[in-house]
Amino acid sequence: xxxxxxxxxxxxxLNAAPYFPPGTVHVAVVDPGVGSARRPLALQLDTHFFVGPxxxxxxxxxxxxxxxxxxxxxxxxxxxxxxxRDVSHTFHGRDIFAPVAAHLSLGVPLxxxxxxxxxxxxxxxxxxxATFALPSPKDxxxxxxxxxxxxxxxxxxxxxxxxxxxxxxQPVIAIAGRRIVGVRQTYAEVERGELLALIGSSGYLExxxxxxxxxxxxxxxxxxxxxxxx
Amino acid sequence: xxxxxxxxxxxxxLNAAPYFPPGTVHVAVVDPGVGSARRPLALQLDTHFFVGPxxxxxxxxxxxxxxxxxxxxxxxxxxxxxxxRDVSHTFHGRDIFAPVAAHLSLGVPLxxxxxxxxxxxxxxxxxxxATFALPSPKDxxxxxxxxxxxxxxxxxxxxxxxxxxxxxxQPVIAIAGRRIVGVRQTYAEVERGELLALIGSSGYLExxxxxxxxxxxxxxxxxxxxxxxx
Amino acid sequence: xxxxxxxxxxxxxLNAAPYFPPGTVHVAVVDPGVGSARRPLALQLDTHFFVGPxxxxxxxxxxxxxxxxxxxxxxxxxxxxxxxRDVSHTFHGRDIFAPVAAHLSLGVPLxxxxxxxxxxxxxxxxxxxATFALPSPKDxxxxxxxxxxxxxxxxxxxxxxxxxxxxxxQPVIAIAGRRIVGVRQTYAEVERGELLALIGSSGYLExxxxxxxxxxxxxxxxxxxxxxxx
Numbered sequence: 001x002x003x004x005x006x007x008x009x010x011x012x013x014l015n016a017a018p019y020f021p022p023g024t025v026h027v028a029v030v031d032p033g034v035g036s037a038r039r040p041l042a043l044q045l046d047t048h049f050f051v052g053p054x055x056x057x058x059x060x061x062x063x064x065x066x067x068x069x070x071x072x073x074x075x076x077x078x079x080x081x082x083x084x085r086d087v088s089h090t091f092h093g094r095d096i097f098a099p100v101a102a103h104l105s106l107g108v109p110l111x112x113x114x115x116x117x118x119x120x121x122x123x124x125x126x127x128x129x130a131t132f133a134l135p136s137p138k139d140x141x142x143x144x145x146x147x148x149x150x151x152x153x154x155x156x157x158x159x160x161x162x163x164x165x166x167x168x169x170q171p172v173i174a175i176a177g178r179r180i181v182g183v184r185q186t187y188a189e190v191e192r193g194e195l196l197a198l199i200g201s202s203g204y205l206e207x208x209x210x211x212x213x214x215x216x217x218x219x220x221x222x223x224x225x226x227x228x229x230x
Numbered sequence: 231x232x233x234x235x236x237x238x239x240x241x242x243x244l245n246a247a248p249y250f251p252p253g254t255v256h257v258a259v260v261d262p263g264v265g266s267a268r269r270p271l272a273l274q275l276d277t278h279f280f281v282g283p284x285x286x287x288x289x290x291x292x293x294x295x296x297x298x299x300x301x302x303x304x305x306x307x308x309x310x311x312x313x314x315r316d317v318s319h320t321f322h323g324r325d326i327f328a329p330v331a332a333h334l335s336l337g338v339p340l341x342x343x344x345x346x347x348x349x350x351x352x353x354x355x356x357x358x359x360a361t362f363a364l365p366s367p368k369d370x371x372x373x374x375x376x377x378x379x380x381x382x383x384x385x386x387x388x389x390x391x392x393x394x395x396x397x398x399x400q401p402v403i404a405i406a407g408r409r410i411v412g413v414r415q416t417y418a419e420v421e422r423g424e425l426l427a428l429i430g431s432s433g434y435l436e437x438x439x440x441x442x443x444x445x446x447x448x449x450x451x452x453x454x455x456x457x458x459x460x
Numbered sequence: 461x462x463x464x465x466x467x468x469x470x471x472x473x474l475n476a477a478p479y480f481p482p483g484t485v486h487v488a489v490v491d492p493g494v495g496s497a498r499r500p501l502a503l504q505l506d507t508h509f510f511v512g513p514x515x516x517x518x519x520x521x522x523x524x525x526x527x528x529x530x531x532x533x534x535x536x537x538x539x540x541x542x543x544x545r546d547v548s549h550t551f552h553g554r555d556i557f558a559p560v561a562a563h564l565s566l567g568v569p570l571x572x573x574x575x576x577x578x579x580x581x582x583x584x585x586x587x588x589x590a591t592f593a594l595p596s597p598k599d600x601x602x603x604x605x606x607x608x609x610x611x612x613x614x615x616x617x618x619x620x621x622x623x624x625x626x627x628x629x630q631p632v633i634a635i636a637g638r639r640i641v642g643v644r645q646t647y648a649e650v651e652r653g654e655l656l657a658l659i660g661s662s663g664y665l666e667x668x669x670x671x672x673x674x675x676x677x678x679x680x681x682x683x684x685x686x687x688x689x690x
Contacts, residue, residue, distance in 0.1 A: 003614045004671045019324070034517050035646030092659030094479070154233045182481040185319040186265030201321030211234050211262050384463045415549040416495030424581065431551030439463045441492050 004032040006132065007222065010060035011150040011158070015202050018064045022047035027059050027101045035089035038086075038131075040096050041078040041120070042104065042113050043124065047071070049110070053092070053103040056132020062125065063134075074128075078114035080099055137161050143171065143228040148204075153227040155213025159226045161205040167230035173197040174227040175207055176218040187211070236362065237452065241380040241388070245432050248294045251278035257323070257331045258287050265319035268361075270307040270326050272334065273354065274344050277301070277449035279340070281331045283322070286362020292355065293364075295394035302351040304358075311317040360403075367391050373401065373458040376435075378450055385443025389456045391435040395458035403427040404457040405437055406448040417441070463625045464492040466592065467682065470520035471618070473510075482507035485495050487553070487561045488517050498591075500537040500556050502564065502573050505586065507531070509570070511561045513552070516592020522585065523594075528620035532581040534588075538574035576642045597621050601685055603631065603688040606665075608680055615673025621665040627690035633657045634687040636678040647671070663670040 001009045009030035017026055031038075031053045039054040046065040048057050053074075077096060080087075083105045087095040100113055110116075118124045118218070137146030137160055146161040166183055173180040180197045187210045190196045195214065200206035205228065208214045217219070231239045239260035261268075261283045269284040276295035285423055287425045307326060310317075310390055312333045316350075317325040321410050330343055340346075367376030375393040387405070396413055403410040410427045417440045420426045425444065432435035435458065438444045445451070464642035471491035477486055491498075491513045499514040506525035510518050525552045537556060540547075542563045547555040567569055570576075578584045597606030597620055601663045606621040617635070626643055633640040640657045643663075647670045650656045655674065665688065675681070 003673075033648050036648030038648075088661040090658065094661065131539065186263075187320070188263050188266030188268075198320065201318040201324065213233075217510075416493075417550070418493050418496030418498075428550065431548040431554065443463075 001030055006030050006032070006056050008056050008059075010132075014060040014064050016168075017048060017050075017061050018046065021183070023049075025049040025051065025101045025105045027097050028052040029093035029097055031055065031092060033075060034092050040092060040100075042072060042077055042100060043204065044073045044110055045124070049098045049101075051104065052078075053097075054127075054131055056128070059128040059132050059134055059146040062128060064067055067121045068174055069120045069122070073110060073116060074118040074124050075110050075141065075180050076115045076117050077115050079112060082108065082113055107218075120219045121210070129226060135160055137165065140227075140229075141195060143230045145227045147226060148175075148222050149204075150225045151215045151220070151222060155215040155217075156199055156200065157207040157214050157218070157220050157224075157226075158202065159205045159207070161226060161228060163199045163203050166199070166205055166228055169230075172229045173205070173207065174229070176224065178218065180207070184211065231260055233423045234260065236260050236262070237284050237290075238380065240287050240362075242291040243287065244294050247278060247280075247291050250278065254280065255277075255279040255331045255335045257327050258282040259323035259327055260287060261322060262284065264322050270322060270330075272305045272307055272340055273329060273418060274301060274303045274340055275354070278332055279331075281284070281307075281334065283327075284338040284357075284361055286358070289362050289364055292358060297350070297351045299350045302354040302356050303340060304348040304391055305340050305343050306345045306347050309342060312338065312343055365390055367395065370457075370459075373397075373460045375455060375457050377456060378405075378437075378452050380432075381445045381450070381452060383415045385439070385445040385447075385457075386430065386445050387429055387437040387448070387450050387454075388432065389435045389437070390457060391456065393429045393433050393435070396429070396435055399460075402459045403435070403437065404459070406450050406454065408448065410437070461490055464490065466490045466492070466516050467520075468610060469547045470517050470592075471479055473517065473526050474520040475512075477508060481506065483509075485509040485511065485561045485565045487557050488512040489553035489557055490517060491515065491552060491628050494552050500552060501536055502559075502560060502570055503530060503535045504533045504570055505584070511537075511557045511564065513557075514587075514591055516588070519588040519592050519594055522588060527581045529580045529582070530596060531541075532578070532584040534578040534584050535570050535572060535573050536577050539572060542568065542573055548662070595620055597625065600687075600689075603627075603690045605685060605687050607686060608635075608667075608684045609664075609683050611675045611680070611682060613675075615669070615675040616660065617667040617674050617678070617684075617686075618660055618662065619665045619667070619679050621686060621688060623659045623663050626659070626665055626688055629690075632689045633665070633667065634689070636680050636684065638678060640667070 029036050029052055041054045043050040043058055045062055083096040086097055090181050118127045137144045143166045144161055146159050148157045148162045150158040170182045184196045184198045190210050194213045195209055197207055237444055271284045273280040273288055275292055312330050314325040314329055348357045367374040374395045376389050376390055379385045379390045380388040400412050414426045414428045418441050422441045425439055427437055439447050489512055501514045503510040503518055506521055543558050544555040544559055592689045597604040604621055604625045606619050607615045609620045609677050610618040630642050644656045644658045652671045655669055657667055669677050
């Protein structure tokens with residue numbers, strides 16, 4: 001995860017967390033506000049637990065879990081009994097989050113870790129969205145306008161446009177002044193070095209270059225606009 | 231492993247796989263052709279198992295295992311019972327290879343995973359070599375001509391010339407217009423920043439710069455010629 | 461760890477090793493002198509064991525353990541019974557250190573691994589300091605002069621000046637021609653992109669840029685001077 005890139009951390013969690021076994025405690029620390037007023041949190045999302053800072057890291061992953069209203073909760077970590085004795089101001093991963101996660105994994109109930117500030121899916125969503133809201137694509141007359149939300153290590157540009165917004169047939173994808181016609185299923189359907197659009201393995205529309213780096217080729221950054229015309 | 235660099239993946243397997251315990255299932259995914267016609271495979275090489283794409287990844291590692299003709303096999307993965315229910319077109323590591331490896335590690339026989347397409351070492355070699363053949367050095371009157379097959383993270387240039395092709399005494403190694411006289415045993419035998427040749431820990435002739443980066447110093451890439459005059 | 465950067469390896473050990481459980485065997489290999497006259501070592505520091513080259517890697521970590529004179533020892537690894545059968549000249553991590561550590565972890569007594577060359581904390585310190593002495597800051601009339609000993613992946617510049625040398629109140633920190641007034645507790649106390657000084661999570665004075673890269677901003681390298689005026 002690049003330094004301070006909360007969004008990249010959130011996207012990594014979205015893609016990896018659901019594939020761990022039920023009961024897993026995930027510790028996630030991308031924490032530029034460490035030691036400041038941002039709260040340390042522990043969450044339950046369905047059968048998974050998450051521990052880390054209240055800065056948006058856990059907003060994407062929430063969308064990956066089935067919503068059972070009674071199996072969602074957020075606790076503001078305040079019970080120092082489960083922390084290291086000496087807590088630094090700059091490394092809560094070591095001093096708060098890892099020890100709390102260790103206790104959780106040994107069976108300490110979530111509610112003992114601090115103050116319960118959300119007890120159901122609606123409230124959890126509200127708490128998480130307060131620090132960072134995933135930008136939603138906007139509907140247009142014949143498609144949608146979204147944006148690049150992640151660039152992976154291959155240079156693939158993942159957008160916030162989910163598969164259901166992209167029609168079968170020959171939609172036109174516009175990005176960085178380029179037009180891509182049609183959505184492919186595999187990279188190998190185009191020539192090496194050619195630009196393509198496909199639905200990536202997370203279920204989002206993705207712009208790629210076969211055996212190349214789309215972000216570099218297009219000069220695209222996170223936040224840049226992507227338009228779908230169906 | 232750099233994106234799409236099948237050869238670097240193969241070299242990593244060659245160097246690491248044999249040191250794992252017998253029975254290990256290795257999952258290796260460098261897979262630019264994911265979702266296309268390239269086959270998903272599971273292999274047995276001696277007492278080890280490998281799962282991944284049919285693109286040459288497993289060609290180098292084969293050379294690292296003792297040849298017991300009856301302990302080699304390749305299976306074309308076709309039995310979807312051992313895959314994730316939903317298989318994406320772009321992430322077979324998650325959807326095919328990892329689940330198949332998990333089943334293998336739990337005792338599912340190789341042959342249940344799909345169609346057996348090779349049952350002995352000769353056939354396995356033929357199947358693997360069809361997608362990618364490791365370039366062989368050529369004998370010359372007084373030595374051999376080979377090439378750089380891998381550059382490691384230190385910048386050391388590993389060649390495809392095995393130790394037995396390099397004479398004791400004072401062979402001359404030519405690479406990138408430079409001549410190196412003699413083969414050293416350790417980096418410390420030359421001065422800092424000096425170029426040297428040695429037999430690396432994989433048993434191949436290697437060109438290095440002590441506490442430096444030989445590939446950068448020489449401007450050498452994978453595929454560049456290396457000549458030994460004994 | 462960057463290639464050949466013994467000091468960075470030592471700093472990583474200092475920060476990580478003490479948090480592992482008692483009895484852990486740590487294998488550390490940053491080993492530019494591999495195969496030369498430098499000795500292979502195994503150490504006991506309090507309840508932890510370390511295996512690796514005699515080049516200073518274990519000098520920083522020693523400072524992290526409580527000194528029980530009788531629980532410190534250094535062994536020069538000479539008993540080939542605990543090594544791989546074939547020992548390369550260039551990869552002792554694979555051929556000596558990992559196998560020795562495996563045996564240690566299975567209960568082989570330290571003294572069986574070779575020649576005991578230090579039996580107490582004083583002697584261990586003497587042996588380790590012979591290859592690499594951590595530079596000590598110098599006292600000045602009103603503070604101290606030290607240096608940058610590590611730059612982490614965020615670009616934070618960690619110095620060899622421990623917290624107790626930095627007064628409360630408004631000390632002035634001078635580095636690379638810049639003056640920083642006061643020591644902060646968290647990155648968030650300054651604006652984004654602003655330079656600050658704080659006591660890092662290892663207990664050393666550290667120079668950082670909030671959500672930025674201090675080493676790049678300042679053009680600072682390991683070894684550069686840092687001055688504290690209290």
